Amino acid sequence: MKRIPEPEELMDEADQALAYAEADFSASNEFFIQLFEQLHPAEFTGQALDLGCGPADIPIRFARRYPRAKVDALDGAQAMLDLAEKAIEADGLAQRICLHCQYLPATRLDKTYDAVLSNSLLHHLNDPQDLWSTILDNAGPGATVLVMDLLRPESPGQVDALVAQYASDAPEVLRRDFEASLYAAYTLEEVQAQLAAASLDGLTVSQVSDRHLAVQGRLG
Ligand SMILES: C[S@@+](CC[C@H](N)C(=O)[O-])C[C@H]1O[C@@H](n2cnc3c(N)ncnc32)[C@H](O)[C@@H]1O
Numbered sequence: 001m002k003r004i005p006e007p008e009e010l011m012d013e014a015d016q017a018l019a020y021a022e023a024d025f026s027a028s029n030e031f032f033i034q035l036f037e038q039l040h041p042a043e044f045t046g047q048a049l050d051l052g053c054g055p056a057d058i059p060i061r062f063a064r065r066y067p068r069a070k071v072d073a074l075d076g077a078q079a080m081l082d083l084a085e086k087a088i089e090a091d092g093l094a095q096r097i098c099l100h101c102q103y104l105p106a107t108r109l110d111k112t113y114d115a116v117l118s119n120s121l122l123h124h125l126n127d128p129q130d131l132w133s134t135i136l137d138n139a140g141p142g143a144t145v146l147v148m149d150l151l152r153p154e155s156p157g158q159v160d161a162l163v164a165q166y167a168s169d170a171p172e173v174l175r176r177d178f179e180a181s182l183y184a185a186y187t188l189e190e191v192q193a194q195l196a197a198a199s200l201d202g203l204t205v206s207q208v209s210d211r212h213l214a215v216q217g218r219l220g
Pocket of ligand 1: 009010011012025051052053054055056057058074075076077080102103104105118119120121124125130
């Protein structure tokens with residue numbers, strides 16, 4: 001099935017950001033943390049970077065799971081970051097999660113990172129190299145990388161089935177977002193080719209659920 005890009009990369013409309021922040025992504029976000037635990041079995045005590053953090057549910061889960069970690073969380077949409085800031089303050093994590101309004105590709109932030117995380121950003125990008133080059137520019141030697149995203153289904157029928165299974169009770173705006181995201185997602189083969197083009201040889205891509213792929217590994 002042909003890819004249909006998202007109409008906009010950023011989620012910068014206040015009502016769209018709020019609907020997203022109020023949705024329950026706890027199952028897939030907790031799954032993301034479990035994948036990181038498998039990839040990095042030791043306690044993580046370093047500096048992590050989350051790309052396309054949205055309302056910061058993943059940075060918050062990560063900071064709770066790893067009490068000695070610090071997280072820089074980056075998004076290009078101020079509407080999302082406003083919600084992220086409230087959530088981080090409500091959790092008392094403002095000392096350990098730092099928000100940055102920045103558009104990818106982000107070359108050379110002011111640190112190098114021990115882990116680079118990203119969930120559900122890749123399918124928003126018209127040029128996926130914006131993500132891979134940002135990782136290459138900002139991950140330190142040996143950094144752990146985990147990127148999770150939706151996997152594009154093979155047919156419109158499969159899209160409809162996933163929307164019915166996972167979003168039938170969701171508000172209309174989120175159902176449409178989920179459907180558009182499935183059409184905009186990349187396939188395993190496309191992501192494989194992106195990693196090869198970026199010479200990210202230490203990373204592998206695989207299907208990790210009925211609707212997700214994950215790129216994981218360590219940089220050399
Ligand atoms: C679907 S949300 C995912 C949010 C969060 N990672 C999560 O898992 O809940 C995608 C986020 O990526 C941000 N985004 C999209 N394109 C971007 C770009 N080029 N630079 C920075 N942020 C971007 C959007 O604004 C949005 O907040």
